[in-house]
Amino acid sequence: MRKLVVICVVITGALLISGCQEIDTEVSAVTVMDAPNDSGGGVVVAWPAPAGVKVDSFAIERLDPETGKYTPLTTVKGDETFLEDTGLTPNADYSYRVVANLADGKTTAVGEGAGRPTGEWFNFNRLNVLVGVVSFVVLVLVFISMARGGKELFVRKIAGLEAVDEAIGRATEMGKPILFVSGLGDASDIATIAAMTILAKVARKTAEYETPLIVPCRDPIVMMVEKEMVREAYTEVGRPDAFEEDSVFYVTDSQFGYVAAVDGIMLRERPATNFYMGAFYAESLILAETGAQTGAIQIAGTDRVTQFPFFITACDYTLMGEELYAATAYLGRDPLMLGSLKGQDWAKAVILVILIVGAILIALTGLGEVDTTWFARLFETVS
Amino acid sequence: MAQDYSHVKTILATDCGSTTTKAILIEKEGEEYRLKVRGEAPTTVEKPAEDVTRGVLNAVGEVEELSGRTLLKKVKVLHSGKGIKGGTDVYLSTSSAGGGLQMMVAGVVKSMTGESAQRAALGAGAIVMDVLASNDGRLGHEKIEAIRRLRPDMILLSGGIDGGTISHVVELAELIGAADPKPRFGSGYDLPVIYAGNKDARGNVKGSLEAKTDLYVVDNIRPVLERENLGPARHEIHNLFMEHVMAQAPGYSKLMEWTDEPIMPTPGAVGEIIQTIASTYGIEAIGVDIGGATTDVFSVFGGVFNRTVSANLGMSYSVSNVVAETGLPNIMRWVPFSVDERAIRDRVRNKMIRPTTIPQTLEDLIVEQAIAREALRLAFEQHKSLAVGLKGIQQQRTISDAFAQTATGGTLVNMMNLDMLVGSGGALSHAPRRAQAGLMLIDGFMPECVTFLAVDSIFMMPQLGVLSKVMPKAATQVFDRDCLVRLGSCVAPVGSGKEGSNCLHIEADFPGLGHISEDVKLGEMRLLPLPVGEKVRAKLDPARGFDLGAGKGDAREVTLEGGVVGVVLDCRGRPFQIPEDETKRVNAITGWLQNLDIYPKVF
């Protein structure tokens, strides 16, 4: 664990140092510098404002290596002193010429300059993100190692997860299947992955209860992963024979086609328990409301804020936002997982403090007392 | 039940326990029924006598001797009638001899129909040896192995709501069939199996079990998940208990002929009296019977009756198990002095292998009562986990639930609402001082707000229970006048706070004490003497953060009832926490013991 932290710190440091190398600048009226924090397709062309004259606009020209002539690139307003040119080939030389169009209609050359765009290995605009991520990771790892050390961590109860057993039990007693919808996201959506981890837990239970499980999928990759997970879950509880190959199946990737299929399953098979976990869009209410009308116990969980109201009104239990991600930790009661929850809580506390400080600073700025833009800049990300 | 009991003047009732048979004689005095005398004799189910009636005759013989009323004719209980001198108008009996009624129950989901089946069997007075369920984590052959090994007296099979799962129930039936179980007593008859599950599966269950067992089909105990229907199954259990289990036990066929009503399993009868009391007075009540091998807890909350039996928590045969389950430190925390752990372990074991011995020294008594506290606590924990609402119910959500979503199946036991706590069994009824019984009840159950404590003087609740089935009024009268030993009210504010801060202010006019207006600190216990039958209106003002039923910090006026102990003010806070520091702990306990005058000596 400690090693990992050290490695993180070292990497961060290395990146910082590598980023500090100054790019070759030419001593000339017009400087052409490599644009920082990019893939090597941009340069920054900068020029001094000519003294004593009023400039209407600057015309920037780039040397065409084939013809050996300057071709106009663009024109910028007279009060600007630099331009970022992008879309260049990395590590090639480029020359620029800047011509000032004066207010009186005359033009005057400002100067020429050359430079070479290179790709950087670290995006300094994302340094704050890195710092945030690294601190968060360290926080989580610390709590995980604490949990591993056997420290008891209190975690509040989530009714929706407490109810999972009960919901599966209900289906079992009623002789009805359980429907698990892992959302409409694809395998690269973190919410879908969270849903899959919940499915693994649910499948273990359905294997124990010997209750049929129906998992209609919208994404074939998700289907493949989920099928393996469910199979594994059945094997693990010693019931590989109870696993039904076709319980996890593909439906369609059409959003409403999928909804129609799932609604059809609900109306025909009358599952006693419906799980909706993962990413959902406009179809959430159609699914949940149909489920409610068939009398099923419904447990939903999504990180899509706009779908919360629909699930809350139509489902028995709803996991909101992060609760979805926390679910496996709760269901598994694995100390490592619980440790990560604690880490999240602390991160939230930190963010809360930052928000409060920010709010105070903004209020102070409003009073015109202090300049607080430095604080805002800490959290800015330039793209 | 068709008999008319309105002219009954004499009632004889016996309870055949596993070690002693107890007989009581109740007579009508004017308009009231009162206990006349009682007698007891060792139970004679086992070798060498092997006839339960010999013990009954001995016990009744003692009653006869003491009351001077002829109750026996040769070797038979004498019923009164024309031209007969003496005799009894009614003779009733309960029995738990031979280990009582031992059942196995099966349901589809352990926490749903499995739990309902368990409640049905427990409520009927059975000991549930095992709960089979589709999801109990055991594989088929392990379940079969369990059925074979345990050899229950009967099996209650349930599962599935009406119209629900068939395959799970049939699978269980197939497993029971494959186990081909044999009953515990006697051979040559098939094991009774009661089927109380999905009505659609009846045909299939019959197909699997009819040939191999003695199958009885009754209404589903869980027709829908939202409702339990335990009556028919319980009734059938009673019938079968009589017809099969009892009929096989030595001497019972004779005893069954003597009694006017069917013999009930002892715990079932105790359940009856608790229910009768709760409904007569409209109160929430808990009863506990701590025995040598088992501890039974009965509760009535919101009109719902629940019984649990902790088969391995008791004060003699099971005493080692209490220690094993709770751990020695948990027991020693109640003891105001330190004892060598190894010595204690050996001592407890010796109690187990020689269960009939009694504590001679005070230290011995204190340790034994500490074990009793833990036995009570553990039994109550088990009770709380089974006395729960139904699980698996669909919730009707409204926007109100956006803030808090509650789960179903919470415990029904709400200590805040508990009105009466009745204890019985050797450890409580025979405690040298009544205050000891009172404190054991308080420590074991941690009553909240205002709770009235009592003990059963001579363990006659079983007899009264079977009586309450036919003459509820007579049963309540005797219970009230002769059975209960009133200990007094216990006041316990709920909440926690800083050590040494104020917890409760009480203001009342106590006869003998005059007007009192006192503050009680957190962590303190006090006793206000108030004789039996006296009632006092008191203004109780809990400190901030403490609740006495009116809300946190809100004052309340209540009626406190006296008893042989008096009114106990328990300001140790709820949830109760014992100081971790050794000196503090000993000081705290010594304080409580002194204030309540529990033991003759101070440690």
Added chain:
Amino acid sequence: MAHAYTPGLKVLGKTIIRKERILPLAGEVLVKKGDTVKAEDIVARTFLPGNVETVNVANSLGLPPEEVPKFMVKQEGDAVEEGEVIAEMKQFFGLYSSRAISPVKGSIETVSSITGQIIVREPPNPVVMDAYVDGKVVEVHGKEGVTVETTGTFIQGIFGIGGETQGEIAVVTDSSERVLADEDITEECAGKIIVGGSLVTAAALKKAIQLGVKGVIVGGFHDWDLKSFLGFDLGVAITGHENLGVTLVITEGFGDMAMAEATFNLLKAREGLQASINGATQIRAGVIRPEIIVPHTEKGKLAAGAGEEGSNLEIGTRVRAIREPFFGKLGEVTSLPVELQILESEAKVRVLGVKFDDGAEEVIPRANVEIIEAG
């Protein structure tokens, strides 16, 4: 409360002992009434139905349960081998087939079209019943077993662990008060039942197992050692099924307590004889105490048979205190007051006066003594 004392444990030098040897299930009795049997002789045997395994054919073939019977290769009652195909379904015109195989060798017990499961039952397990003691068959109980009778020494212990075993008695401590330590156990003890004094240590017990000692009989044992020895905290006193390699019988109780002189001397007198011991204990309804049976034909008065009612408490009766503070002490009853007395614990009970062997006279509750029945 006329019987409020423990009816002591039997320590009988010579008595008639009858042991019922009953099969768990009716089977075959191999001896006749009147036969003389040795302890290890098999007197009866039977077959217990085998274990069952379930196979979910419906799921492994991807079939609805009601279709299962159609695809069964083996039918109810058929014998199957482990790994044998019991059901098969051809798919895609026979190109490819799904199969269900039997997990065990046995026979098909049921094929269910409701659950889609089939139950395979393993072959029956033979169970045999030996005579346990050297003696004579005096009764045959139909097909269920026999009663074996013998004459010999019969001693009941208070607690034991481990099941039935036989071996030669070897007394390894010189007095009933000495602790049986591991150095007392030598190679010579292998296969024997060794008798110690007041206590057996956990180390000694481990050594005994190592050397192949069949049984250990001592006065006491520490609960702490019991826990480490069993590997768990024994909750309810029902023992006899432990498979630890040795049978332990303790005669007095938990803790360091001298074996009753009479018991020790009796065992010493029987040294070298074959004994049958059983550690099974059940302290509940239907009490079972561990026992030591040493069949012998030595002359002596025949004591009342085992299992018959014992004597009563009288002045002069030898008793042992069985609870603190005098635990383990032996003495004679000197008085039996009728009226109840108050103890230090404030309990009001019937008591008796006792003069202990060390000369001390005490008054203790009647419930806290047991009669020593010797004969």
Added chain:
Amino acid sequence: MRREVPLFICFIMGALMAVQFFVPHQFSITLYQYMLRWLIIVLTFAMLLGIGSLIKVHSYKVRFKREGWGYSIVALIGLAMSIVTGMAGILGRLILGQERMAEGFFGDFLFTFFNSGIDLGSGFMWLFSYIQIPMQATMFSLLAFFIVSASFRTFRARSLEAFLLLIAAIIVMLGRVPLEGIVGQWLPDLAEWILEYPNMAAKRGIMIGVGLGAMSMALKIILGIERSWLGGTE
């Protein structure tokens, strides 16, 4: 071993993608695009498996006449038609070439139908435009009815919080209706304010939680703490 390999791949890829975010260099961009191409290839194969699964499930239903097997026939026919029309278009182009054979209906319609692959006007697109799109629209429009029925059932205030929620909901709803003429501008303004401030604040709170949750989830997966995606927890 069976578990270590996927865990290792997962760690490498996860870490790589995380680092990629901070590295603007051309190399990392190329790598990223390379990965995306892999994804497409995997997806294509997965799609085949998906279709296989679809066929298997529905043919099982038809074979054993399970409840609603008629729908399965429809599903299978639909699938077959999509494949046939899509393939026919591509094959048609290959066989018929780009030349139009005849004028009029047979010429125009059939030519386009069979010869334009899955482009506009092809048979495949015809199925898509005239069957799938309207059906999807139908499903979507059900939403309106479901909103009504859900609101009807759940808009009951049983506590103070619920009451406030209900009031807020009513204000926002009315604020969205063009009623300025009748009640004045304050209602839409109030609705806007509710959405902009309290609502946004709550939403952001949740979003922060979501973000952290997602991050720790990703971290756990990358580090192999969360393994249930592998199946099982051990």
